[in-house]
Amino acid sequence: MSLSKTIGALSAALLLSAPAFAEGYPERQITMVVPFAAGGPTDTVARLVAEKMSGDLGQQIIVENVGGAGGSLGAGQVAKADPDGYTVLLHHIGMATAATLYRKLAYDTLNAFEYVGLVTEVPMVMVARKDFEPADFPAFIEYVKGNADKITMANAGIGAASHLCGMLFQSAIDTQLVTVPYKGTGPAMTDLLGGQVDIMCDQTTNTTQQIKGGTIKAYATTTPERLAIFPDLPTAEEAGLPGFEVSIWHGIYAPKGTPAEVTERLSKALQVALADEGVAKAMADLGTAPSPAEDATPAALKEKLETEIARWKPVIEAAGVYAD
CATH class of the missing domain: 3.40.190.10 (Periplasmic binding protein-like II)
Known part of the structure; x- marks a missing residue:
């Protein structure tokens, strides 16, 4: 068989196998890495959505806490994991800031992951x-x-x-x-x-x-409007400090090379979880809310990460605070 025919046959085989792989996914337990300690705010968010995503996927998602280096240790672990959809990462805004904050990052933030979707902005x-x-x-x-x-x-x-x-x-x-x-x-x-x-x-x-x-x-x-949970608490801007606005957004990622069909399946499960009344109430009690369905998508998370890396780079550089 000629080289061109061999390449063509391999390409066809890959195209046929990807949907078949996705169709059976997931067939076993999924690990959701949280790059911070158990009991913290990001861990709380992860456990809320993991439980409901498990129900939609038909397989349990277990949360594994891998803390250290501002979240970069856990993120690095997921970046090196097999791209099969059985290891995912739930990280917050630190995913964007680490790109500038750490001089020696073990992964290329924008190119080491596939995107699943935004979870919430706290x-x-x-x-x-x-x-x-x-x-x-x-x-x-x-x-x-x-x-x-x-x-x-x-x-x-x-x-x-x-x-x-x-x-x-x-x-x-x-x-x-x-x-x-x-x-x-x-x-x-x-x-x-x-x-x-x-x-x-x-x-x-x-x-x-x-x-x-x-x-x-x-x-x-630090929000544009007052929070329903604290209606008497002013925003920084209305209290005299314009420009001091920040929320800690959370997103779910998979290792680079994870099939698109798998990340889309995970995104669908995330959307189902975020639409759950129990999840919405639990988040409301914590002063936050689930991301809308249009933000719980790969495209929305990718855009958010790119925008936030650009936003925080000058802030971090001006502060002159870096980590090895």
Whole structure:
């Protein structure tokens, strides 16, 4: 057989096998890697959608927590996994910022993954220890700027949502603060509750319970409009800080080379999960909402990632904060 005929036969075989592979997918358990510790806000989101996606797919999705390096360790693990649809990644905005934040990233962010879809965009809230002096957000900004060398701002580590929000806040007020990185959201919140640090900017999925319980003090949200869960809490813009707007979006990815039919099947299951009333209620209780069906698609997530990499690159470069 000639070389051209051999290539043609192989191509035809691949075309025929891909739909057959997708038709039987999934035939076994799927692992969803969350690149952060169990119990954190991203883990909470992952477990909500994994349970409902499992029902639609007819196979269990188990969540595996692979924390470290601001999420890049878990992402790198998935990038190297077999592209068969049985290992996926649920990551937040750190997927975009890591491309600039880390000098030695083990994967090429835009070219190491296939896309499944957006899951949710979680709002952020500027919070402080419960006895922090300022009465409102304008006073908060003035006080922080006037005491920059004394104010301690906690975050959950380089690349974490709280770290990114903190960088954007410091850029917005043109003031460098004393930052205190922790190994995770839990210890950072514990020290904020205990008064060992002064302020933090973190996701509603991690702050709602404490705000409602009065154990921390909330000053403003980072959203365009007020949140239904906190109707009396002003947005940063209406409280006098335009441009300070950020949400922590989450998306699901698969290793590069995963068949399109498989990522589309996963996307369909994601859409089913996000349309579930129980998922919507659970997210509402955490101050967020499921992504609409048109955003829970490969194309929407790809566009979001590209846009966010471009958005955060100058912020990170201006801050001069990098990780090896």
